[in-house]
Amino acid sequence: MISQSTVPFIDLKSQYKVLKTNIDARIQKVLDSGAYIGGPEIAELEQKLAAHTGTKHCLAVASGTDALLLPLMALGIGKGDEVITTAFSFIATAETIVLAGATPVYVDIDKKTFNIDVKKIEAAITPKTKAIMPVSLYGQVADLDEINEIAKKHNLFVIEDTAQSYGAKYKNSKSGACTIAAGTSFYPAKPLGCYGDGGAIFTNDDKLHIAMKEIREHGSEKRYYHTRLGVNARLDTIQCAILLAKLERYDWEVEARNKIAEKYTTAFIGLEKFDPMFSTPLVKTGNVSVWAQYTLTITNREIFQKKMQELGVPTTVHYPMTMPDQPWYKANTPLNHDITNSRWAANHVISLPMFPDMTDEQSQTVIAAVKTAVEFSMKAM
Numbered sequence: 001m002i003s004q005s006t007v008p009f010i011d012l013k014s015q016y017k018v019l020k021t022n023i024d025a026r027i028q029k030v031l032d033s034g035a036y037i038g039g040p041e042i043a044e045l046e047q048k049l050a051a052h053t054g055t056k057h058c059l060a061v062a063s064g065t066d067a068l069l070l071p072l073m074a075l076g077i078g079k080g081d082e083v084i085t086t087a088f089s090f091i092a093t094a095e096t097i098v099l100a101g102a103t104p105v106y107v108d109i110d111k112k113t114f115n116i117d118v119k120k121i122e123a124a125i126t127p128k129t130k131a132i133m134p135v136s137l138y139g140q141v142a143d144l145d146e147i148n149e150i151a152k153k154h155n156l157f158v159i160e161d162t163a164q165s166y167g168a169k170y171k172n173s174k175s176g177a178c179t180i181a182a183g184t185s186f187y188p189a190k191p192l193g194c195y196g197d198g199g200a201i202f203t204n205d206d207k208l209h210i211a212m213k214e215i216r217e218h219g220s221e222k223r224y225y226h227t228r229l230g231v232n233a234r235l236d237t238i239q240c241a242i243l244l245a246k247l248e249r250y251d252w253e254v255e256a257r258n259k260i261a262e263k264y265t266t267a268f269i270g271l272e273k274f275d276p277m278f279s280t281p282l283v284k285t286g287n288v289s290v291w292a293q294y295t296l297t298i299t300n301r302e303i304f305q306k307k308m309q310e311l312g313v314p315t316t317v318h319y320p321m322t323m324p325d326q327p328w329y330k331a332n333t334p335l336n337h338d339i340t341n342s343r344w345a346a347n348h349v350i351s352l353p354m355f356p357d358m359t360d361e362q363s364q365t366v367i368a369a370v371k372t373a374v375e376f377s378m379k380a381m
């Protein structure tokens, strides 16, 4: 029997209720102003996001995908170039590399953090390598110190995919502030989400900032004067207004997510007794995750997921396939390095409900369900 979920996977509606007065007023202001594209909220948001991240520049863009594509285009990465990235991410990571005209070079992940295994990067560098695009998956920043060191040695750009890690801490910096450019996403279900598609790019480089700004607007240096190939990657004013309201509460939300993660992790101690493959997320010293996902590993995922559903708790798999195993990528992009850990993760990861307004009752429901379902998933074999 499949019962109705008693806990949502993510609850955007209750978050809206909390912020309604602020959000509604800000949207109304934009509606009254008529500046639906290019309104003053854009610069205001860019300044606030740059300050919050600790970077000199921020550019609001139409999606996380654009936020990765624009830096590649602006850095002149394209035909004949290779970009090293992880094998285990949402498809947009590899997609933007291909859209820019370059070839993605997939490197395996560290099984503990699910981020690119820095020990395997150098073996993937060739004379064609131009950049490394690490992904800070599930909310935890990748090993950027080591990646930056390798990049410096081989004269490569580093572009951090921060679509899942906006606001995450890395040592004394924040996600997005440690590389020449970084792109994040404001897709509604991301840690900082708007009410549609959206994204932002971060950089400390003045020239790159100008180039990306021009590319965002059809490659125009000034109105109707196009000196570059560009795209339309503007973020509309209403989304910026929503993000300004949501940013006010964001640091509190990150703390709330961390408290839920801590509750989960503490409650799950000992479950490896039932399933030797069971693991809770590892956050490395020096990192503060924003918990885009709280992701377990488990032996019998299908049985576990079905049992969780019966117990009223939805779960999701991020991601059931590696990027190079996706049909189009398998046919059109080369796979030259071992990706055993990435394929293992694709078969065994499972994410639990995670949202800042989760009540104690809801987290206790999730915890009880996981305990039951882990034991059940092994006995059922």
Ligand SMILES: *Cc1c(COP(=O)(O)O)cnc(C)c1O
Pocket: 063, 064, 065, 066, 089, 090, 092, 093, 135, 161, 163, 164, 184, 185, 186, 187, 197, 198, 199
């Ligand atoms: C969501 C996501 C993207 C793409 O962001 P969109 O806003 O959906 O275009 C890119 N990379 C990763 C890792 C993501 O999770």
